[in-house]
Amino acid sequence: MKWIIIAAVFIGGAAGTYFRYIINFQTLFLGYPIGTIIENILGSFLLGLFAGLITYISLKEWVKAGFGAGFCGGFTTMSTLAADTFFLAGIHPVVQPLVYLSISLIGGLTFAFTGFFLGLKIGKKQKSREVTIR
Template sequence: MVKNILAVFIGGAIGTLLRYAITVSTVEIAFPVGTLFVNLVGSFVLGTFTGWMMRREGKEYIKVGFGTGLCGGFTTMSTLAADAFMLEAQSTIFITTIYLFSSVVGGLLFAFLGLLLGHSFSKKHLASGLKR
């Protein structure tokens, strides 16, 4: 249990710092591209990791440290919601709708593609392990 908590703590710190760095580097852009980027990339990475781990036995602290900690700290639903409200106040409902659609549908699509990729990696890994 202590390993899990420590792994989530460390992963969350790393994910949050990465998100912060991306947010700071894109703050000058009117469209919330930083939030969109971290959520799409985070969905893809978590999907890939999940697909890979579904076919292997892994240590629980690695699963929660990477999934809940790193990916959970990296992605952000609350910032997506806040950005949508600010975007709507500063722009049009059309632009806001594009942002929300891109975030939600894009996140699901990227997670699915990552899951497929993770399954593919896992199959190759299992096959190479059987040949030895």
């Protein structure tokens, strides 16, 4: 059973990393790390949504690990956030890196909470449908 979880994390991580690469590649021409902001905010939302859903909906452990640690872990990136901050600090006044960090952190937390509460709402509605059908 443990190998299934490891395989799910591996596959999810590869998929998340691939989608992160696509977003970064599509936004490189902007000269600003908007791709990293998009990835981290969207990934925070997805992980929050997923966490809210699994509060009410039972899923196998390999699905949780594959999507949470695997896909969302591969899709979001703290190391690129740090590298982009240092890059911006080297070429822009101190305001640019602070704006970047603020958007990333506040946006990530806001979207994670929004996703979580939306997931709770959807999960609760789904759970009540299952009880009604039985």
